Amino acid sequence: MSQTDHQQAKRRPDRAALVIAAALAIVAVVIAWSTASHGVGANYARVGPTTFPYFIAAVFLGLSIWTAFEAFRGDFPEREHQEISPILWIVGGLVAQMLLLKVAGFAIATGLLFAATARAFGRGPLWQTIPIGLVLSFVIWIIFAKGLQLSLPAGPLEQLF
Structure with missing residues (x-):
C-alpha cells in the first residue's frame, strides 16, 4: 500500500465504529424515553428513582459521541x-438449550450448550464434552432444585431422581 493509499484509508471513518456509536445512541434514547414514560417518582427527594437511569443514558450518549x-x-x-x-x-x-429446556429438562439442554461452547473453544470432541456437560449440568440442577428449592425444568434425567 502506497503512502497516498494509506492516508486515504486513514481519512475514511471506521464504519463498524459508527454503527456501534449509533447503537449506543439508540440505547441512550431508549433508556431516557423509558424512564420518562414511567411517570414521576417521589418529588420530595433530589435524587429519586429516575436519577440513575438518566445517568446511565447520559453515559451511553457520551460513549456514543466519543466512539463516533x-x-x-x-x-x-x-x-x-x-x-x-x-x-x-x-x-x-x-x-438448542432454549428449544430443549422444557422438553428434555435442564440437565440435558444445558449439557448440550456446554458441549457446543466447548466445541467452539476447540476443547475436546463432542462425544467427550456432551457427557461432561450432562454431568456438570445435572450436579447444578441438584444444587439448585434440591438444595436451594428453586424450580428448574425437569426432564427425563431429573425425573429419575
Whole structure:
C-alpha cells in the first residue's frame, strides 16, 4: 500500500465504529424515553428513582459521541479476522438449550450448550464434552432444585431422581 493509499484509508471513518456509536445512541434514547414514560417518582427527594437511569443514558450518549469522534479520526486499531464457526457453535448451543429446556429438562439442554461452547473453544470432541456437560449440568440442577428449592425444568434425567 502506497503512502497516498494509506492516508486515504486513514481519512475514511471506521464504519463498524459508527454503527456501534449509533447503537449506543439508540440505547441512550431508549433508556431516557423509558424512564420518562414511567411517570414521576417521589418529588420530595433530589435524587429519586429516575436519577440513575438518566445517568446511565447520559453515559451511553457520551460513549456514543466519543466512539463516533474516534471513528472519524480513524484511531481504532485494525481488527483481526473473525472466525464465524465458533460463533455459530455457541449460538446453536443457545438455540438448542432454549428449544430443549422444557422438553428434555435442564440437565440435558444445558449439557448440550456446554458441549457446543466447548466445541467452539476447540476443547475436546463432542462425544467427550456432551457427557461432561450432562454431568456438570445435572450436579447444578441438584444444587439448585434440591438444595436451594428453586424450580428448574425437569426432564427425563431429573425425573429419575
